Amino acid sequence: MLLVRNSNQTPSLFNRFFDGEMFDWNNRNFSNTNTTLPSVNIKDNTDAFTVEVAAPGFEKGDFKIELNRNVLTVSTEKEVQSETREEEIFTKREFSYQSFSRSFTLPQIADGDKIGAAYDKGILTVVIPKREEAKPKPARMIEIN
Numbered sequence: 001m002l003l004v005r006n007s008n009q010t011p012s013l014f015n016r017f018f019d020g021e022m023f024d025w026n027n028r029n030f031s032n033t034n035t036t037l038p039s040v041n042i043k044d045n046t047d048a049f050t051v052e053v054a055a056p057g058f059e060k061g062d063f064k065i066e067l068n069r070n071v072l073t074v075s076t077e078k079e080v081q082s083e084t085r086e087e088e089i090f091t092k093r094e095f096s097y098q099s100f101s102r103s104f105t106l107p108q109i110a111d112g113d114k115i116g117a118a119y120d121k122g123i124l125t126v127v128i129p130k131r132e133e134a135k136p137k138p139a140r141m142i143e144i145n
Helices: 013-019
Strands: 040-044 048-054 063-068 071-086 089-105 116-120 123-129
Touching: 048 071, 063 116, 071 123
Parallel strands: none
Antiparallel strands: 040 048, 048 123, 063 071, 071 089, 116 123
């Protein structure tokens, strides 16, 4: 059996209906950022480690930051429902569900009791201070007796 598509056919109303925006199920319908795992920068200086998580479109209340057995986990879950109504009949309704989880094992020199976090302009910043005994000490002169 030979299957040939007739190129002279005019698309039917049924075919055009399914080609429209309503049934366009590419990734943009599932995530505003098209990602499930955000990018991360980790900085190390003499006083602390700084973890920057790129997570635009969230609010600070959407995040959960947990320290368990020296493992820091940053996660979020967000469900967004938007709808357009025309005389109480849905003409369009979209659901969006976004979530991610990133975990980091902290080094022994990290002070887990003093971790702080802030969210500003799409960047979640987690500051992990270093223990005092792990910080470099300035050079000192030793007296000779």
